[in-house]
Amino acid sequence: MKLEVLFTPAEFAALNRRDLSKTTCVVFDILRATTSMTAALANGAAAIYPVLEIADAVALHKKMPDALLAGERNGLRITAAQTGSVDFDLGNSPREFTSERVRGKNIIMTTTNGTRALQACAGAQQILAASFLNLKATAALLTKTKPEHLLLVCAGTFEEAAYEDTLAAGALAESIGSLYESGDFTDSAHMARDIYRAWSGNLETAFHHSRNARKILSVPALLEDVAFCRQRDLFDFCAIVKDGQIIRHKV
Numbered sequence: 001m002k003l004e005v006l007f008t009p010a011e012f013a014a015l016n017r018r019d020l021s022k023t024t025c026v027v028f029d030i031l032r033a034t035t036s037m038t039a040a041l042a043n044g045a046a047a048i049y050p051v052l053e054i055a056d057a058v059a060l061h062k063k064m065p066d067a068l069l070a071g072e073r074n075g076l077r078i079t080a081a082q083t084g085s086v087d088f089d090l091g092n093s094p095r096e097f098t099s100e101r102v103r104g105k106n107i108i109m110t111t112t113n114g115t116r117a118l119q120a121c122a123g124a125q126q127i128l129a130a131s132f133l134n135l136k137a138t139a140a141l142l143t144k145t146k147p148e149h150l151l152l153v154c155a156g157t158f159e160e161a162a163y164e165d166t167l168a169a170g171a172l173a174e175s176i177g178s179l180y181e182s183g184d185f186t187d188s189a190h191m192a193r194d195i196y197r198a199w200s201g202n203l204e205t206a207f208h209h210s211r212n213a214r215k216i217l218s219v220p221a222l223l224e225d226v227a228f229c230r231q232r233d234l235f236d237f238c239a240i241v242k243d244g245q246i247i248r249h250k251v
Contacts, residue, residue: 001183003176005152005169005192007161009113012120024147025121026128026138026172029155030164031212032092033114034239035131035229036070037246039094042133042235044103047245050115050129057110058083067106070097074112075215075222093225117155118241124151127241132168132203136233139175140251146179152192163195163210164229167203170196203230 006015028034037048049067051057057078061069070090071078077091090096092111109115114129121127126147130138142150152172154165170192177185177193199206207213207230217223240249 001180002149003180003189004186005188009156010159015120020124023124023149024126025124025151026130027117027153028165028168029114033111034129036094037129038131038133040097040102041248043099048107050118051110057108067108071110113155129239134235137236141238
């Protein structure tokens with residue numbers, strides 16, 4: 001058994017050349033895509049369709065006109081100026097995905113890094129979208145299924161690592177590490193876990209190391225997202241990718 005952490009988007013291309021058929025991938029984009037996905041499913045969204053590009057989202061929306069369009073570029077909601085046709089219904093703030101907006105709805109979503117990370121894992125045996133909001137439930141599923149190879153994928157920032165994603169990957173490695181320590185608990189897993197252990201008692205301060213957090217905190221309309229995204233275990237379900245959709249799965 002092997003537990004591995006992938007830290008940066010620069011590593012996504014290499015996933016296409018790997019055999020992931022026996023690998024479970026857990027994707028973290030804490031600020032903010034996978035947190036928003038978790039919030040959307042918690043508030044009754046039927047399914048989320050992650051796509052790479054704005055054009056992909058618009059094309060899928062033509063086939064699914066009742067679906068909501070959600071996503072961001074440079075942290076802000078996508079507008080008609082970027083699509084050439086329509087404003088997106090939602091951005092990428094988890095606080096936008098309220099039950100009034102999303103209950104019973106399909107959501108087509110594209111973000112700078114989060115949906116890109118999910119697509120990079122397309123060949124995996126199983127893919128989970130995880131956040132601090134459902135970390136305990138995600139750990140419970142993995143403890144139950146005991147994947148032969150577990151790859152924790154950090155969505156990152158631009159092509160670089162993101163501190164908040166590393167913290168979340170480390171928190172998951174801390175929770176389930178005992179399953180893998182007799183096998184191959186890789187250096188990357190040790191690194192992520194050590195970073196989380198250093199800050200587990202004070203995530204609020206830890207988030208101030210994050211470039212993403214500082215950027216979001218500088219935008220008055222978004223600054224509350226940071227505190228929202230570091231909340232632990234509000235929801236008792238996993239978010240699983242199945243047939244190109246992210247759906248809610250109760251452990």
